[in-house]
Amino acid sequence: MFDSFLxxxxxLFAGGSFLSIITAIILGLLIGLFVGxxxxxxxxxxxxxxxxxxxxxxxxxxxxxxxxxxxxGIFGGSIPAILVGLPGTGAxxxxxxxxxxxxxxxxxxxxxxxxxxxxxxxxxxxxxxxILLIGPIALIALLIGPPxxxxxxxxxxLIISSTSNGSVGKNMIMLAVGLLLxxxxxxxxxxxxxxxxxxxxxxxxxxxxxxxxxxxxIPEILLNxxxxxxxxxxxxxxxxxxxxxxxxxxxKLRRTIFRSTVIxxxxxxxxxxxxxxxxxxxxxxxxxxxxxxERFGKGELEGIAAPEAANNAVxxxxxxxxxxxxxxxxxxxxxxxxxFVAHGLRPGPQLMTEQGSLIFAIMLCMVIxxxxxxxxxxxxxxxxxxxxxIKKSYLLPLTIVFAFAGSFVFRHNPVDLYFLxxxxxxxxxxxxLSFDVTPLVMAFILAPPLExxxxxxxxxxxxxxxxxxxxxxxxxTFIICITPLLTWKLWQxxxxxxxxxxxxxxxxxxxx
Numbered sequence: 001m002f003d004s005f006l007x008x009x010x011x012l013f014a015g016g017s018f019l020s021i022i023t024a025i026i027l028g029l030l031i032g033l034f035v036g037x038x039x040x041x042x043x044x045x046x047x048x049x050x051x052x053x054x055x056x057x058x059x060x061x062x063x064x065x066x067x068x069x070x071x072x073g074i075f076g077g078s079i080p081a082i083l084v085g086l087p088g089t090g091a092x093x094x095x096x097x098x099x100x101x102x103x104x105x106x107x108x109x110x111x112x113x114x115x116x117x118x119x120x121x122x123x124x125x126x127x128x129x130x131i132l133l134i135g136p137i138a139l140i141a142l143l144i145g146p147p148x149x150x151x152x153x154x155x156x157x158l159i160i161s162s163t164s165n166g167s168v169g170k171n172m173i174m175l176a177v178g179l180l181l182x183x184x185x186x187x188x189x190x191x192x193x194x195x196x197x198x199x200x201x202x203x204x205x206x207x208x209x210x211x212x213x214x215x216x217x218i219p220e221i222l223l224n225x226x227x228x229x230x231x232x233x234x235x236x237x238x239x240x241x242x243x244x245x246x247x248x249x250x251x252k253l254r255r256t257i258f259r260s261t262v263i264x265x266x267x268x269x270x271x272x273x274x275x276x277x278x279x280x281x282x283x284x285x286x287x288x289x290x291x292x293x294e295r296f297g298k299g300e301l302e303g304i305a306a307p308e309a310a311n312n313a314v315x316x317x318x319x320x321x322x323x324x325x326x327x328x329x330x331x332x333x334x335x336x337x338x339x340f341v342a343h344g345l346r347p348g349p350q351l352m353t354e355q356g357s358l359i360f361a362i363m364l365c366m367v368i369x370x371x372x373x374x375x376x377x378x379x380x381x382x383x384x385x386x387x388x389x390i391k392k393s394y395l396l397p398l399t400i401v402f403a404f405a406g407s408f409v410f411r412h413n414p415v416d417l418y419f420l421x422x423x424x425x426x427x428x429x430x431x432x433l434s435f436d437v438t439p440l441v442m443a444f445i446l447a448p449p450l451e452x453x454x455x456x457x458x459x460x461x462x463x464x465x466x467x468x469x470x471x472x473x474x475x476x477t478f479i480i481c482i483t484p485l486l487t488w489k490l491w492q493x494x495x496x497x498x499x500x501x502x503x504x505x506x507x508x509x510x511x512x
């Protein structure tokens with residue numbers, strides 16, 4: 001595995017590819033910053049729409065491009081959150097507690113720089129942890145067979161469903177829908193058609209890309225159209241005349257940033273929890289540890305550093321289960337999974353042995369992206385602060401065009417547009433009914449490998465699967481036995497974390 005890490009450097013720096021990689025990352029960061037700075041347009045939607053662009057690029061260029069969109073979008077959401085109190089993304093909701101107060105005090109530039117430095121440190125630290133963890137976990141993953149993989153995938157589906165937003169009942173309904181949709185097409189073992197109703201277009205199953213764009217992008221577009229306001233916000237800001245963050249001010253934030261980085265990295269390892277909860281927990285922890293908690297909510301720089309470091313620290317660890325076991329931890333990594341699969345890189349136990357050098361090169365691109373992120377973010381803060389005044393009417397039609405074009409170009413099949421519209425309307429209805437689509441998407445993605453591993457297990461067990469598992473596969477048996485307990489514990493932990501977020505929000509609303 002260490003050899004793969006060393007071999008990643010020639011891949012990264014060979015020929016003229018490095019310049020292309022840097023260009024792709026910069027472009028991704030700028031797109032992410034732009035979309036993140038627009039209240040109502042999410043990073044998830046941006047990634048779903050630009051996903052097809054990566055298909056026309058080399059994987060070492062296309063995937064870092066998407067990573068740049070991801071990183072830029074998470075920070076970009078803090079810009080309107082700080083300047084006008086409207087979070088550009090869900091991950092920056094906690095930043096609205098102190099951001100607008102600092103802006104009113106004439107410290108908007110200080111607040112944005114605090115968010116930038118905290119985001120870069122949190123993200124960079126979590127990326128380093130990811131690089132250190134990925135090798136040992138990949139080696140462990142190689143030791144597992146079909147029974148263990150089936151048990152782990154089944155456990156993952158339950159955990160994601162129980163820890164996602166919303167009630168467990170609604171999540172289980174979404175889980176069932178996702179599993180049912182995954183059954184459409186051909187049986188992965190016998191290659192027999194099922195649930196196709198003699199419709200030729202369904203024989204290959206439901207295409208992943210139109211489904212992702214339909215569920216994640218179209219509902220956001222429809223909800224923004226539903227909101228009849230013409231502008232995102234009407235305001236005039238001039239950050240060039242404001243003071244910048246000083247070194248002494250930054251030094252006082254070191255403990256807060258470190259604490260939130262640890263919190264975000266830890267939460268990133270729990271599937272289904274994500275940046276929003278990490279930001280709230282980081283904010284609450286900083287407030288509890290502060291000698292002057294009464295300052296929080298009134299314009300405290302720690303109130304910016306804590307949530308921004310925490311929500312960005314989630315980014316790296318979510319890739320560990322994705323790359324080693326093929327299990328996406330959240331919606332963003334589900335889109336990245338689609339990118340890997342489209343490039344012929346199927347995440348799972350064999351990926352690191354077959355394409356270890358390429359995967360390590362991509363992870364090194366994540367580190368490079370953070371360095372570029374710091375430079376570009378610092379330079380463009382005054383520019384992107386003006387994005388909040390752009391009219392929605394200019395952007396939404398263009399977004400719709402990209403959504404339809406992106407769904408068509410992957411297979412050049414007009415049927416994909418019907419899938420796009422169908423899932424878009426379905427996703428919009430689910431949003432209105434307060435259903436979280438995460439369990440549906442995760443179940444749809446994980447069902448084929450789960451079914452295949454389960455089928456192999458049944459074949460290996462021959463006539464007595466129970467005896468086979470107990471005597472020859474004790475690890476798989478152990479995983480199956482602890483599944484209810486582990487799911488219950490993680491559900492409780494997720495519930496506690498969300499409760500902290502809810503209490504923090506309620507407390508802040510009372511103050512305002």
